Amino acid sequence: MNTRNIATKYIKVNPDRPATRAMEKAARILKQGGLVAFPTETVYGLGADALNAQAVASIFEAKGRPLDNPVIVHVTDRMQVTSLAQQVSGPAGMLMDAFWPGPLTLILPVLSGVPREVTAGLPTVAVRMPDHPVALALIRAAGMPVAAPSANISGRPSPTTAGHVLQDLNGRIDAVLDGGPAGVGVESTVVDLTLPVPVILRPGGVTPEELRGIIGEVEIDPAAGAGSPGARPRSPGMKYVHYAPRAPLVLVEGRPEDVAAKIIELAEEQRSCGKRVGILSYQGGKDLSFAGEVVLAGNRKKPETVASELYSALRRFDELGVDLVLAEGLQDNGLGLAVMNRLRRAAGGRIVQA
Ligand code: AMP
Ligand code: MG
Numbered sequence: 001m002n003t004r005n006i007a008t009k010y011i012k013v014n015p016d017r018p019a020t021r022a023m024e025k026a027a028r029i030l031k032q033g034g035l036v037a038f039p040t041e042t043v044y045g046l047g048a049d050a051l052n053a054q055a056v057a058s059i060f061e062a063k064g065r066p067l068d069n070p071v072i073v074h075v076t077d078r079m080q081v082t083s084l085a086q087q088v089s090g091p092a093g094m095l096m097d098a099f100w101p102g103p104l105t106l107i108l109p110v111l112s113g114v115p116r117e118v119t120a121g122l123p124t125v126a127v128r129m130p131d132h133p134v135a136l137a138l139i140r141a142a143g144m145p146v147a148a149p150s151a152n153i154s155g156r157p158s159p160t161t162a163g164h165v166l167q168d169l170n171g172r173i174d175a176v177l178d179g180g181p182a183g184v185g186v187e188s189t190v191v192d193l194t195l196p197v198p199v200i201l202r203p204g205g206v207t208p209e210e211l212r213g214i215i216g217e218v219e220i221d222p223a224a225g226a227g228s229p230g231a232r233p234r235s236p237g238m239k240y241v242h243y244a245p246r247a248p249l250v251l252v253e254g255r256p257e258d259v260a261a262k263i264i265e266l267a268e269e270q271r272s273c274g275k276r277v278g279i280l281s282y283q284g285g286k287d288l289s290f291a292g293e294v295v296l297a298g299n300r301k302k303p304e305t306v307a308s309e310l311y312s313a314l315r316r317f318d319e320l321g322v323d324l325v326l327a328e329g330l331q332d333n334g335l336g337l338a339v340m341n342r343l344r345r346a347a348g349g350r351i352v353q354a
Pocket of ligand 2: 149150158
């Protein structure tokens with residue numbers, strides 16, 4: 001891979017009322033085909049002009065992203081979608097009314113004119129309207145739809161701060177807009193509306209329960225829920241190991257008390273071989289700090305707090321330099337589904353039943 005070495009501009013912005021000058025500066029970079037990382041309500045995105053094939057190609061180069069993994073196009077108004085996709089009415093319209101701007105990505109039939117770098121050659125395109133003043137101001141100032149995957153090196157945990165973005169992409173992108181920490185903390189929910197029954201390809205900030213409340217029947221792609229090894233994912237991105245800290249991560253699932261006991265057992269085993277063990281845990285459970293380096297990600301009874309702190313917790317293990325991470329599993333309901341999907345994928349198959 002051709003690693004670029006450019007001076008990445010750091011631009012601090014007020015997350016609620018970003019200054020026009022800063023937005024115009026960033027928008028100019030996008031218009032010239034450059035790459036700008038920006039905060040959204042889910043995670044930081046790495047943006048490029050969605051209608052400039054060369055600019056979108058450079059996203060893949062900067063991230064080391066596999067070329068068959070399409071990117072989400074971000075818009076500021078629904079009119080912009082009509083130039084990218086068909087069938088913007090019906091269930092799509094109902095979901096836009098209910099959840100946009102917000103953490104919901106819709107897969108719709110693509111219109112011609114959208115570069116194949118965006119869709120990875122699929123007949124569909126992913127679109128969403130982010131709920132963040134900086135993201136919306138940037139797209140508006142640029143006057144174009146903005147293609148933006150998460151602003152991390154492919155495979156690493158997604159960035160929830162500008163600092164995370166720079167850890168991965170400093171010298172490889174033109175600018176980062178620092179608007180403070182992203183709120184939701186996990187990516188958008190991806191729903192395919194081109195199938196007879198809408199299917200969740202990736203669980204995220206909008207829960208299955210919330211979607212069903214608006215459009216009724218919604219299925220969950222087997223590869224998106226349990227991440228079952230045999231399931232062939234419909235969303236290309238779901239087939240890669242993802243969200244992983246540098247040390248191997250083992251996910252322990254089961255009833256909370258059994259999970260804690262299993263983690264203590266595994267931690268002792270590993271420590272007796274001289275390994276430094278990290279433990280991903282949550283507030284409101286058993287204190288495991290005697291068994292390894294514990295990092296707490298939110299409160300186990302409030303999955304939204306876990307979602308918001310998950311990726312920085314995973315990156316924390318890199319700083320601690322542990323040899324192995326043992327992660328406690330959580331319940332699959334509400335935002336817990338998105339959290340467990342990310343942990344299962346970070347584990348890349350290393351899942352233990354307690
Ligand atoms: P990222 O933006 O890196 O967080 O990932 C975007 C996710 O959306 C990946 O899992 C992609 O595979 C998925 N995606 C984007 N476009 C499409 C599409 N046209 N069909 C199915 N999945 C898509
Ligand atoms: Mg990503």
